[in-house]
Amino acid sequence: KIVSIEDSIVAGKGMTVPEITSLLRGKKGTDVSVGILRGNQKDLLDFTITRDAIPMNSVDVAMMLDDKTGYIRLSRFSAKSYEEFMKGMEPLVEEQKMKDLIIDLRGNPGGYLQQATRILSQLFKDKQALLVFTEGRKTGRNEYSTSGMPFFDVNNIVVLIDEGSASASEIVAGAIQDRDRGVIVGRRSFGKGLVQEQYELSDGSALRLTVAKYYTPSGRSIQKPYDDKEKYAHDFMDRMESGELSGEADAEVIDSTQYHTTNGHVVYGGGGIIPDVFVSLDTSMFSDTYTALRQQVSRFVYRYMEKPGHDFSEFTLETFKDDFQVDEILFKDFLDFVTRDDVEIDEVDLANCKADIRNRLKAQIARQLFREEGFYGILLDNDDMVKEAMRVLRLPDPLANSRNEE
16 A cells, blocks of 8 residues: 655545546656555555656567467557567567467457558568558558568467457458458457548647548458447447347348458458357346446455465466465455445346356456466456367367368
């Protein structure tokens, strides 16, 4: 806990996070002194911190899932995503001998097109293979192609997408699918394929003008229809109610035009990327009980780790995964922590989500001990989409077999 910042006591003052943040912020290179109290120690610890820019990484984690399969999660495409991607890939390939790769773009809203195409180029050996093109009435056609100079040799690729994967994420998935470079696993992506230019106005506001659209190598438009604003805004709920997300109904084909991948496989456009392998959304996790519990996991774990008597010094990540369990006593402590704020827990909903919440508690403890590799190392073991990706990669011919082709 932060007790003091410079000469000001902040603990017990009821200060908000922005107020505390403003005391910590300052000119780059200057120092700020803070007093820290750790839960298992009685004495105040004094630290001097040099202020600097805090990096906002777009690669959440790069790790091995087994002895041949690597996993990289990209939360967005920022100005340094290519650099981060390559930095994550190097130890996986050079030190851990990665052969296959899972790229997780779930919930990735997009970002810098050039960063996405540079990453894509590293996944193809072909030179000048079209990855994506933009086209508008005034801007003409602009193409982005491969360099033909990948630094790493990757065999099979699986890309994970869902309804939150948009823009540059869809460009990556669309290029991988159209070029038959890998298998797309998950649910239909968001459907955002507009090129916009921003103009600053004198009153401080800005105007974003659509000047072109993105198209995949086969010519598919990524953009879903937006002539009906209400339907556009309620797209997620429409997918939920139609049964698309649960797998009770097929993904909506908005553009019935048939497009073809390099090998002749039929694909469709006009509303996001439809995956080769569908994984349903677990709708039981949409209860108020699940939301309330999940929101409190991090807070509870911080309190739990502060208390004396918890010795994790002998654990490695592997032994922690195998030996540490969130038992009934710990889970009851968590429920007591949540319900002290008068949160109502529905017993039926609790039974449905208990296994997931227990796993998230364990993952959050692992994050405190082993950082992001610990967190995802636990979380992904119970991830249905990752499990399906691993199943696909074990097929004799992942691409052909997942599409039911010879």
